[in-house]
Amino acid sequence: MGQIGNLDDLLTGVDRVNLVPGVTPLERGPLLDSGAQLWVKRDDLTGLGVGGNKVRKLEFLCGAAVAAGARSLVTVGAAQSNHCRMTAAAGALLGLEVHLVLSGERPQALEGNQLLDALFGAQMHFTGEPDHHWGALEIVRESVTDALAANGLQPYSIPIGGSTAVGALGYIVGYLELSQQLDELGVTASAVVHTSSSGGTHAGLVAGQAICRVLRMPAPPVIAVGVAKGVVIGSPDVTVLANEALSLLPNCPSGTEVAVEDVVVDGxxxxxxxxxxxxxxxxxxxxxxxRGGWVLDRVYSGKGLSGLLGRAANGEWVSGDEVVFIHTGGVPSVFAPEGVPSL
Ligand SMILES: Cc1ncc(COP(=O)(O)O)c(C=O)c1O
Incomplete structure (x- = not known):
């Protein structure tokens, strides 16, 4: 493969709607104290609905929804879910009714992502559950989905974080896009670091890495910084999800496989x-x-970058190393209560 043009071949026969307006920037950051060079892949700039990593997943999730004739989207997340906000924006764009199952109670005034959920016209179902009661939230998603189906609204229901094999396809594209940018810059990355919660971004990235490896292209290792207990203790199984995503590509190069050792989560x-x-x-x-004018959030990308900086400070990347941080977004939650640290 080698060139992004061949990505079209790889994705032949896969349902997709276009939500990301082109290639996101790869910016050269400052040198870290260890002497390593930082690069930042600006996936906070994926365009739709203030952007973030979920837009890449939603290209394929919504592609599947439209192909299935869905009239509504249902998904689920924490009170300040970025994924829910981007799903709301995608539904608005595609003319699909959106139902969001959220943790917590309806606040007096909507802020951050919730304000945008409402602006995009989504219907919010507040469950009263704490943020991390993912199982209980999923059960409510199923009952909302059943109710919509019974009312003839043909729902396409998306699990937490959009982390299905279909959703993970978005980060196969993300990894290959990054690989081409690094190639054009003549940069050999030592690692690609990102923030992980439901594991779908991670699954797509390691699947993309496996494709590059089989095609004998540079395939820098992926390091996920875990920000939820589930992914930190190995669930969902990112290896399985990644291989499922590869199996959805009719033109996947033969021999492409993600091994358990490819999946590194730093908890x-x-x-x-x-x-x-x-x-x-x-x-x-x-x-x-x-240092870079980048806006990170306290739930996701701030913890992700703290992992990169901490590992560099521990001597993992030094002068001569180039390390990529994928900025997965989360900017609207900065405007939610306690969204920024003391300054
Ligand atoms: C800003 C941000 N970064 C990272 C992630 C983690 O992505 P994933 O759920 O695919 O692991 C999320 C998930 O909601 C997110 O909103």
Missing amino acids: DWLGDDYAVPTPEADEAIRWAAR
Whole structure:
């Protein structure tokens, strides 16, 4: 393969709607204290509905929904879910009714992602569940889906984070896009680091890495910084999800396979739990804002970058190394209560 043009061949026969307006920027960042060169892949700039990693997944999830003749989308997430917000925007664009199952109670005033959910016209179902009660939230998603089906609204129902094999296809595209950008810049990356929660982004990235490896292209390893307990203890199984995603590509190069060793999750930057701030993430947020003008959030990308900076400080990447951080977004939650650290 080697060139992005051949991506079309890889995706032949796969349902997709176009939501990402082109290639997201790859920016050269500052040198880290360790001497390693930072690069930032701006997937906070995926365009739709203030952007973020889920737009890539939604290209394929919504492609499948439209192909199935869906009239509505249902999904689920934490109170300030970025995934829900981007699903709301995708539904608005595609003329599909959107139902969001959210943790917590309806607040007096909507803020951050929830304000945008409402602006995009989505219907919000507040469950009263705590953020990390993912199982209970999924059960409500199923009952909302059943009710919509019974009312003839033909729902396409999307699990938490859009982390199905179909959704993971978005980050096969993301990895191959990044690979081409690095190739054009003549950069050999030592690692690609990103924030992981439901595991679909990670699955797509390691699947993309496996494709590059089989095609004898540079295939830098992927490191996921886990920000939810589930992914930190190995569930969902990212290896299985990645191989399922590869199996959806009719033109996948033969021999492409993700091995268990490809899947690396660093759980040391989670702190007490999902969405509980850490001093390291708060420091990373201030660092990114003041060194690159990047806006990171306390739930996801701040913790992700804290993992990259921490691993570099521990001597993993030094002068001569080039490390890519995929900025997966999360910007609207900065405008939610306690969205920014002390300044
Ligand atoms: C900003 C941000 N970064 C990273 C992630 C993690 O992506 P995934 O759920 O695919 O692991 C999310 C998921 O909601 C997110 O909103």
